Amino acid sequence: MNKDATFSATLSLTLVLSVLTPVSPYRLLTCCNTDNLTATSQFYHNLQILLESLPSNTSLANGYFHDHIGDGNDRVYGQALCRGDVNRKDCMKCLENATQQVMNMCKRYEDSITWFDLCQIRYSSRNFTSMMEYAGKYPPQNSLRKSVKNPNKFGEKWIYLMDTLSVEAAFKNSKAMFAAGEIRVSEKETIYGLVQCTRDIPPNQCKTCLDSALGDLKTCCSKREGGTVISANCNVRFELSLFHNASNPQLTWSVSKERKWKKWIIVVACVLSALAILIGLGVVYVRRKKRSRKDEVRSQSALLHHAASPTRNVKTNSFALVSYEELTVMNLATIRAATDNFSDSNKLGQGGFGSVYKGTLPDGKEIAVKRLSMKSWQGFEEFKNELVLIAKLQHRNLVRLLGCSMEEEEKLLIYEFMPNKSLDNFIFDSEKRSKLDWKTCYNIISGIARGLLYLHEDSRLRIIHRDLKPSNVLLDSEMVAKISDFGMARIFCDDQNTVNTQRVVGTYGYMAPEYAMEGLFSTKSDVFSFGVILLELISGKRNNGSYLKEHSLTLIRYAWKLWKEGKELEFLDPLMLESYPIDEVLRCMKIGLLCVQQDPIDRPNMSSVVVLLASGAISLPQPRQPAFARAQVAQMDHSSITTQSVNASLTNSSISTSVSQ
Structure with a gap:
C-alpha cells in the first residue's frame, strides 16, 4: 500500500447523490486507492473494527473523534465529525448510516470519505490527521439554485456573513471549529450560513481551508439563493431558509441596525x-x-487591443501577445447579413458562453460565427482568451480564426466553416462511422496528435488546451482534423511544467486524474485526453458509458481488462475487424493505453506519440494500469444526478458531463 500518495491524488471514484430540491441533504461518497482488499485481509478486519467503534465514540466525544487500529501496512486511520449543531442521538444515527454506506460501497478500498448533511466519516491506510487538504467540491444542487433579484446587495450581505463566521469558527470558537448565523437582507429575506472545520487542524489552517472554500463558493454561487462547498477538512453553506439547529447564532444583523x-x-x-x-x-x-x-x-480598435492584452504573467510579464493590428476586424452589419441576423435556421450550436451560427459572406465564402454572451464576464474572458491564442497560431490541424468584431456590446469570433462538423458525429453515429475507412481514421488520429504537438512545443506560445474531446475536433471538407475551442486553454512559460488551479474546468471523462482531483494541469493532461479520444475512435464507444454491466466498467477499465486478458480484438469496433489492418489498429489501442497512464510521468509526450504513430517499426513499451482503472461505480440512489454543461463547437451542439470547481 502506498502511504505517501495523497488522498486527492489517488481519488478514483466520486459519487454525488442528491434530489432535485435546493435544500435537500447532500451526500457524497468517495472510494479510492486500490480495490484489492478481501474479507480475509487483516486491513479489512481492522477497518471493520474501526468503523464499528466510530459512531458511539464520536457521539460521546461531543461530535469529533479520530483513532487508528492495527500495525504496519495493516493499520487503518479513521475520523468522524458531526455538525456542530447536532445532538448526540442524531450524530450517532448519521454516523451509523454513513459507516453502513462505506462498508457497502468501499470495503475493498484503502481510502474513503463520505459526507452526509449532518456528519462526515473518513478512513485511510495513511495518517491524515492534523493535515489540511483542500479539494473543494460542488454538490449538484448548486446549479439548481435560482438567481437573486439584487445580486450586489445580496452578495455583499452573504459574503460579510460567511467571512465573519469563518473568523468565529477558526479563532473565537476554535474548540468546536463551528459557527452558524444569519443576516437580514430585507424585511422578508434572511440569509442563513454555516461553516465548519475538522478539529484536528490548527486555527490558522482552518481559516485557510474556509477561505479557499469561500473563494469557490463565490465562484459558483455569488448570485444564487444558496450554495455549498465541501472538502476533506472544511465545509461552507448558505441558504435563504433555516437549515441549521444552532440555538444561538453567532451573527445577527437586522436592517434596523444599519446606519441611518x-x-x-x-x-x-x-x-x-x-x-x-x-x-x-x-x-x-x-x-x-x-x-x-x-x-x-x-x-x-482600442477595445480589441485591451481584449488582447495579457491578464498576468507571474514569471516575466513578457508575453508578446496578439494586438489588434494582427486581426481582421469585421463590420457587424456584414456579419448580421451573413447570418441572416443570427437566425435560428443558421444556428449550429449552443454553448455555455454563447451560440455558433453559420454564415455566408458576400463573396460566397462560408464562415462560422461564435456569438459570445453580451452580459457574461466569462464570455468576455473566453473571447479574450481565443484572441490571445488562436490569432497567433497557424497550423493545418488547428481551426483558423478569420476575424472578430466588437460593436454594440456584441463579441463575435469568425472562423473557417467546417462542413463535416465534429468528430463525435462520426465516432458515435453508426451510419456515418460505417463510411470511414482506416486511412481516414488514421489521418484524423495523426492530425490531432500533430495539432497538439504544435501547441505544446512548436508554436510561438506553449499552450495547454484543457478541454480536448471529440466535439472540439472539427473536420473540414477533406476530413482533415482541426482542434477548436480555446476558451479554456492556458499559456505556459518556457520553464513551467505544471500549474495548479482551484477552478477546474473541462469535461468529465476526458480530464486527467491529477487535474480533476488536484487542479494540476500540464501538457500531459492533453496527452491523457488524446488517449481517451483514440480509444473511443477505435472502439466506437463513449468513455462515460458503462460496459460489461455486471462489472460497471468505464471504457478505460474495459480496454485495460481486455488487454490484460489478451482479448484486445473484443475491444475493437466490429467494422474494424472486417476491413481494417488489425496490427495497426491494435498498435493504436496500445498507444491509447500508454496515453491514459495514472502517473503523468509514464505518459509519452506528443512528440513521441507522433513518432510512434508514423513508424510501425518502433517497438512500444508495455502500458501499466491506467488512470481510473481501479474505479468502482456504485449506485446508491436512483434520484442521483450529474452536473451537465453544454459545450458548443463551431458546427454542432453537444451536451457533456463536466466539472467546474
Whole structure:
C-alpha cells in the first residue's frame, strides 16, 4: 500500500447523490486507492473494527473523534465529525448510516470519505490527521439554485456573513471549529450560513481551508439563493431558509441596525447626483454629435487591443501577445447579413458562453460565427482568451480564426466553416462511422496528435488546451482534423511544467486524474485526453458509458481488462475487424493505453506519440494500469444526478458531463 500518495491524488471514484430540491441533504461518497482488499485481509478486519467503534465514540466525544487500529501496512486511520449543531442521538444515527454506506460501497478500498448533511466519516491506510487538504467540491444542487433579484446587495450581505463566521469558527470558537448565523437582507429575506472545520487542524489552517472554500463558493454561487462547498477538512453553506439547529447564532444583523443617513446628507447627495447626471448627459450629447466614423474605428480598435492584452504573467510579464493590428476586424452589419441576423435556421450550436451560427459572406465564402454572451464576464474572458491564442497560431490541424468584431456590446469570433462538423458525429453515429475507412481514421488520429504537438512545443506560445474531446475536433471538407475551442486553454512559460488551479474546468471523462482531483494541469493532461479520444475512435464507444454491466466498467477499465486478458480484438469496433489492418489498429489501442497512464510521468509526450504513430517499426513499451482503472461505480440512489454543461463547437451542439470547481 502506498502511504505517501495523497488522498486527492489517488481519488478514483466520486459519487454525488442528491434530489432535485435546493435544500435537500447532500451526500457524497468517495472510494479510492486500490480495490484489492478481501474479507480475509487483516486491513479489512481492522477497518471493520474501526468503523464499528466510530459512531458511539464520536457521539460521546461531543461530535469529533479520530483513532487508528492495527500495525504496519495493516493499520487503518479513521475520523468522524458531526455538525456542530447536532445532538448526540442524531450524530450517532448519521454516523451509523454513513459507516453502513462505506462498508457497502468501499470495503475493498484503502481510502474513503463520505459526507452526509449532518456528519462526515473518513478512513485511510495513511495518517491524515492534523493535515489540511483542500479539494473543494460542488454538490449538484448548486446549479439548481435560482438567481437573486439584487445580486450586489445580496452578495455583499452573504459574503460579510460567511467571512465573519469563518473568523468565529477558526479563532473565537476554535474548540468546536463551528459557527452558524444569519443576516437580514430585507424585511422578508434572511440569509442563513454555516461553516465548519475538522478539529484536528490548527486555527490558522482552518481559516485557510474556509477561505479557499469561500473563494469557490463565490465562484459558483455569488448570485444564487444558496450554495455549498465541501472538502476533506472544511465545509461552507448558505441558504435563504433555516437549515441549521444552532440555538444561538453567532451573527445577527437586522436592517434596523444599519446606519441611518441624516436628511440634509440625503438632500445634498440627491442634488449632486442630479447635477452629475445632467453634466454627463451633456457631455454624451456633444461627443455623439462630434464623433466620426474614424473615431468609431479607433474606439473599436482600442477595445480589441485591451481584449488582447495579457491578464498576468507571474514569471516575466513578457508575453508578446496578439494586438489588434494582427486581426481582421469585421463590420457587424456584414456579419448580421451573413447570418441572416443570427437566425435560428443558421444556428449550429449552443454553448455555455454563447451560440455558433453559420454564415455566408458576400463573396460566397462560408464562415462560422461564435456569438459570445453580451452580459457574461466569462464570455468576455473566453473571447479574450481565443484572441490571445488562436490569432497567433497557424497550423493545418488547428481551426483558423478569420476575424472578430466588437460593436454594440456584441463579441463575435469568425472562423473557417467546417462542413463535416465534429468528430463525435462520426465516432458515435453508426451510419456515418460505417463510411470511414482506416486511412481516414488514421489521418484524423495523426492530425490531432500533430495539432497538439504544435501547441505544446512548436508554436510561438506553449499552450495547454484543457478541454480536448471529440466535439472540439472539427473536420473540414477533406476530413482533415482541426482542434477548436480555446476558451479554456492556458499559456505556459518556457520553464513551467505544471500549474495548479482551484477552478477546474473541462469535461468529465476526458480530464486527467491529477487535474480533476488536484487542479494540476500540464501538457500531459492533453496527452491523457488524446488517449481517451483514440480509444473511443477505435472502439466506437463513449468513455462515460458503462460496459460489461455486471462489472460497471468505464471504457478505460474495459480496454485495460481486455488487454490484460489478451482479448484486445473484443475491444475493437466490429467494422474494424472486417476491413481494417488489425496490427495497426491494435498498435493504436496500445498507444491509447500508454496515453491514459495514472502517473503523468509514464505518459509519452506528443512528440513521441507522433513518432510512434508514423513508424510501425518502433517497438512500444508495455502500458501499466491506467488512470481510473481501479474505479468502482456504485449506485446508491436512483434520484442521483450529474452536473451537465453544454459545450458548443463551431458546427454542432453537444451536451457533456463536466466539472467546474
